[in-house]
Amino acid sequence: MRILIIEDDIEAAEAMSRGLSEASYDCVHAADGAAGLAEAQKGGFDVLIVDRMMPKMNGVEVVSTLRREGDATPVLFLSALGEVGDRVDGLKAGADDYLVKPYAFPELIARVEALSRRRETGAVATTLKVGDLEMNLIARTVHRGSTEIDLQPREFQLLEFMMRHAGQSVTRTMLLEKVWEYHFDPQTNVIDVHISRLRSKIDKGFDRQMLQTVRGAGYRLDP
Amino acid sequence: MRLPRIFRTTPFRLTLLFLAMFAAAAAAFLAYAYLATAGEVTRRADDEIRREMNSLEAIYRRGGVSSLNQALIERAVGERPFLYLLLDTRGERITGSIEESPIGDIEAPGENWTTFQVTDTDMDGGEVKRPARGMQERLTGGETLFVGADVGESEGFVTGIVRALWGAGALVILLGLAGGVLVSRNVSRHMAGLNDTIAAVRAGDLKARARVRGARDEYDELAEGLNEMLDRLERSMGGLRHAGDAIAHDLRSPLTRLRARMESALIEVEAGKGDPKQALIQALDDADNVLTTFNAVLAIARLQAAGSAPDQTLFDPGQLAADMAELYEPLCEEKGIDFKAELIPQLTVKAARPILAQALANVIDNAIKYTPPGGAVMMRVRRRSSGEIEFSITDNGPGVPLEDRARVVQRFVRLENSRSEPGSGLGLSLVAAVAEAHGGRLELDEGPGVYDGFGPGLRVALVLPRVE
Numbered sequence: 001m002r003i004l005i006i007e008d009d010i011e012a013a014e015a016m017s018r019g020l021s022e023a024s025y026d027c028v029h030a031a032d033g034a035a036g037l038a039e040a041q042k043g044g045f046d047v048l049i050v051d052r053m054m055p056k057m058n059g060v061e062v063v064s065t066l067r068r069e070g071d072a073t074p075v076l077f078l079s080a081l082g083e084v085g086d087r088v089d090g091l092k093a094g095a096d097d098y099l100v101k102p103y104a105f106p107e108l109i110a111r112v113e114a115l116s117r118r119r120e121t122g123a124v125a126t127t128l129k130v131g132d133l134e135m136n137l138i139a140r141t142v143h144r145g146s147t148e149i150d151l152q153p154r155e156f157q158l159l160e161f162m163m164r165h166a167g168q169s170v171t172r173t174m175l176l177e178k179v180w181e182y183h184f185d186p187q188t189n190v191i192d193v194h195i196s197r198l199r200s201k202i203d204k205g206f207d208r209q210m211l212q213t214v215r216g217a218g219y220r221l222d223p
Numbered sequence: 224m225r226l227p228r229i230f231r232t233t234p235f236r237l238t239l240l241f242l243a244m245f246a247a248a249a250a251a252f253l254a255y256a257y258l259a260t261a262g263e264v265t266r267r268a269d270d271e272i273r274r275e276m277n278s279l280e281a282i283y284r285r286g287g288v289s290s291l292n293q294a295l296i297e298r299a300v301g302e303r304p305f306l307y308l309l310l311d312t313r314g315e316r317i318t319g320s321i322e323e324s325p326i327g328d329i330e331a332p333g334e335n336w337t338t339f340q341v342t343d344t345d346m347d348g349g350e351v352k353r354p355a356r357g358m359q360e361r362l363t364g365g366e367t368l369f370v371g372a373d374v375g376e377s378e379g380f381v382t383g384i385v386r387a388l389w390g391a392g393a394l395v396i397l398l399g400l401a402g403g404v405l406v407s408r409n410v411s412r413h414m415a416g417l418n419d420t421i422a423a424v425r426a427g428d429l430k431a432r433a434r435v436r437g438a439r440d441e442y443d444e445l446a447e448g449l450n451e452m453l454d455r456l457e458r459s460m461g462g463l464r465h466a467g468d469a470i471a472h473d474l475r476s477p478l479t480r481l482r483a484r485m486e487s488a489l490i491e492v493e494a495g496k497g498d499p500k501q502a503l504i505q506a507l508d509d510a511d512n513v514l515t516t517f518n519a520v521l522a523i524a525r526l527q528a529a530g531s532a533p534d535q536t537l538f539d540p541g542q543l544a545a546d547m548a549e550l551y552e553p554l555c556e557e558k559g560i561d562f563k564a565e566l567i568p569q570l571t572v573k574a575a576r577p578i579l580a581q582a583l584a585n586v587i588d589n590a591i592k593y594t595p596p597g598g599a600v601m602m603r604v605r606r607r608s609s610g611e612i613e614f615s616i617t618d619n620g621p622g623v624p625l626e627d628r629a630r631v632v633q634r635f636v637r638l639e640n641s642r643s644e645p646g647s648g649l650g651l652s653l654v655a656a657v658a659e660a661h662g663g664r665l666e667l668d669e670g671p672g673v674y675d676g677f678g679p680g681l682r683v684a685l686v687l688p689r690v691e
Contacts (some may be wrong), residue, residue, distance in 0.1 A: 102514060154549055179544075180550060180585070182550075182577070182580055182581075183576075183577055184580070184581040184584065185515065185518070186550075186584060186588070188552070190550055190551060190553075190554050193553040193554045193556075193557050194550075194553055196551050196557075201312075
């Protein structure tokens with residue numbers, strides 16, 4: 001997996017590179033918007049990490065130029081601006097996800113992972129299958145083996161998200177953003193409680209626990 | 224060369240403009256009056272001359288040259304204001320009050336008119352030339368008769384009128400200029416007050432205010448507007464300064480802790496003993512706390528700076544509350560708190576949904592945090608009789624004493640017994656800032672009261688204005 005980091009803060013970029021390399025990603029760094037755009041135009045990247053505020057060309061310009069040229073490489077936007085309006089601007093320009101600085105490293109890795117995998121599952125599926133867990137998106141039913149599992153609408157959405165990102169760590173913030181569509185730090189463990197409810201429904205009475213807690217990061221659904 | 228200040232003011236320039244317009248109008252009026260009056264005077268003189276000529280011709284027809292000659296001599300003696308000249312067929316003077324005809328050509332047919340000057344002696348014996356009109360006609364017998372009239376007096380009348388008009392015009396312009404100076408001095412005086420205030424503020428005195436004289440005129444309006452603006456500016460500057468102090472105060476302790484922890488970890492690692500991991504985990508925790516506080520302060524500051532929440536839309540408040548209830552209900556259940564929601568459906572509220580959601584989350588979060596297991600939290604959405612939309616969250620935890628209620632909304636205020644709970648002390652201030660950014664308010668009241676070891680509880684209401 002190759003990642004292009006377009007970030008003018010050299011130290012932050014180096015830290016990011018180091019961390020992503022440890023998670024076995026190949027990183028290329030560009031130190032300003034123009035250089036980053038040139039590098040991105042060469043192609044061959046799985047994810048672009050683009051800082052919003054940079055000299056020469058800002059992140060929004062880089063991303064919208066790439067999108068105009070038909071480049072659909074997933075983009076993770078990084079910004080110190082976390083207001084709703086800033087977020088909307090970034091997403092409008094064509095970014096796929098938005099992360100506010102400063103961020104926890106597991107959060108960055110989880111989002112990059114989610115973006116890099118997203119490409120591989122392009123087709124519109126009517127069922128999702130992870131291990132012996134099967135979800136029918138049309139009938140909105142869930143089975144584990146032969147047992148039908150009864151879920152509330154939100155639990156269904158939560159499980160769907162976990163299944164689409166099976167094998168990846170997803171963070172609490174990602175869940176709050178993608179499943180509940182809230183963009184604030186809830187401060188208490190609201191998400192944990194929802195996960196533990198879901199866990200009791202899909203894992204209780206089974207030998208193998210599918211819904212794992214990843215220490216310091218969040219959760220993972222294992223097949 | 225720079226003009227004196229008074230001449231550079233807008234009112235003075237306006238005065239000049241009006242004066243110029245007035246002068247142009249006056250000149251046009253003057254020209255018209257002159258032409259009309261002067262024309263009238265000439266016409267009248269001409270009429271009189273023609274009548275005299277007619278009467279003399281009648282005398283000539285009846286009695287010939289001798290009667291006319293007689294009549295002319297009589298008339299010259301009797302103070303008639305006419306000038307006469309009778310010439311014989313060869314153009315020689317027979318009689319008359321002037322020596323020769325101003326119209327020399329006696330052969331010219333019909334009647335001939337002229338304007339000429341007569342020389343007269345005034346009372347001091349000096350010569351004066353006065354304007355005159357006259358006509359000349361060939362009589363039937365071949366003689367030539369000239370009748371003229373001194374129009375000096377009438378002309379003088381016209382000249383007098385013109386002079387008076389010029390005088391009046393000059394007077395008006397003088398008065399106008401004086402008025403302009405007065406008005407502009409008056410305006411300048413008022414503006415100077417405002418400008419002084421602005422200069423004082425620019426120089427850093429945020430307390431400077433313009434004087435409102437109570438005349439309820441546009442200067443007062445301007446001064447009031449300026450003062451209001453300065454009040455707001457001062458408040459937000461004060462808020463910023465307070466936020467700065469508060470950030471310094473609240474961030475200093477976790478930052479100090481963080482620093483100490485890292486320092487001791489470093490010493491331990493250098494000494495080759497101890498596991499730095501625990502210290503690092505705690506340091507990360509501290510850093511996260513600092514960031515949380517920082518984000519909350521920033522969010523409040525932005526809301527206050529923006530004045531009103533951005534991107535407001537119309538939506539059903541019950542729906543938002545139901546979403547929040549759905550998010551928090553499992554948390555209550557886990558903590559053994561009874562959670563109920565009473566939501567009036569199909570109301571409309573205008574708000575920035577994500578910001579309002581965050582505010583409600585803060586309130587619910589607080590309620591759950593401070594309600595002991597076995598207690599209850601109740602969320603309601605309703606419309607007040609005033610049309611305002613009220614979100615209220617009531618718990619039966621320990622509540623907040625009356626004297627502390629206003630205080631807990633302020634930034635960083637945490638009551639003694641809440642220090643053990645995690646939190647930045649910014650939750651309710653953020654809620655208050657959100658309410659204000661929507662033109663609403665935050666109300667804190669006592670909950671359901673004391674019973675079964677619970678209570679008295681706290682009721683937090685976020686009241687948003689009615690949608691027109």
